[in-house]
Amino acid sequence: MSIDKKTIGIVGARGHTGAELIRLIATHPALELGFVSSRELDGQRVAEHVDGYAGELRYANLDPAAVAAQGADVVVLALPNGKAAPYVEAIDAAKPETLILDLSADYRFNERWYYGLPELTRGKWRGERRISNPGCYATAIQLSIAPLKDVLAAPPVSFGVSGYSGAGTTPSDKNNPEKLRDNLMPYSLTGHTHEQEASRHLGLPVEFMPHVAPHFRGLTVTTNLYLVRPMKREEILQRFRHAYDGEKLVKVVDEAPWVSQIAHRHHAEVGGFAVSVDGKRVVIVATLDNLLKGAATQAIQNINRAIGVDEYTSIPLEG
């Protein structure tokens, strides 16, 4: 029996996350890539830029009206922050039933959009056709804190270190390999969007200090949590094992995970669980590939659920 495929288009397909999405869609049994938009690569064959894609599709430079005119069933917006609204408005006007998934921060604070971090918000989806995909650090922060929300004595403090693919392709100090060589670059040390995002969706204040490092992909978030009562490591570990029991894309591990081992993999790892002598402080370490569980893989999880197929369709799973 052949599956009735949905057409999907990507706006901002030249970028790092766009390329990962193209790879995941190429092997998807229920999605067919209808268009990929890029101004810079207009007219060029996708197969020349993305390994893992062998079709004939070419990039096209599509403005919001042209994107809406494609009439795709699903549209992914993979644009820099602040650019999504004209595309959403054009699709709202032309074909409002379109499933729109936005990878940027633009709708993460909008009540009308479903915030899709499946392991934590799956139960809140009410059939929305507008999905906001979480930020990469914000995903790691929330996965590290959620199972201990009810026993926190103070705002958690998260120290983040990302590979420079997190800074996108628009040239800046944060994706300049020369400036990053032998370096660790702190930035947005208070008030980063992901600090606000994680605080809002966890429902408690989080303090976050991001840094960018010379590696290309993968991030580490190390979180310090003060507890209202002394807890044993085993009790904390049990909470995490219970919270993520059966989750295929969140692995609870004993040791603190290493970022070098998470690149190109689709899941997040949460581990460490170093408890202080008095039992009232625990440090938790999370890693994920910012382009996968931090972006494209999470987007595919959300799209799969919204089109009614198994959440993990086309996502390579490890044992």
Ligand SMILES: NC(=O)C1=CN([C@@H]2O[C@H](COP(=O)(O)OP(=O)(O)OC[C@H]3O[C@@H](n4cnc5c(N)ncnc54)[C@H](OP(=O)(O)O)[C@@H]3O)[C@@H](O)[C@H]2O)C=CC1
């Ligand atoms: N990189 C990451 O780790 C993560 C990224 N995100 C979010 O996903 C989104 C995409 O990120 P990423 O792939 O890294 O970004 P990139 O900078 O790599 O790509 C941005 C894309 O947008 C297009 N673009 C840029 N400016 C405009 C514009 N003014 N109008 C139309 N198109 C434009 C570019 O193509 P062209 O210039 O050819 O048109 C390019 O395809 C961002 O919002 C980012 O915050 C979320 C989680 C993780």
Ligand SMILES: CC(=O)N[C@@H](CCC(=O)OP(=O)(O)O)C(=O)O
């Ligand atoms: C290293 C680096 O610059 N990382 C990006 C975060 C990744 C990202 O793209 O997040 P949003 O989707 O919320 O924009 C940053 O700090 O802005």
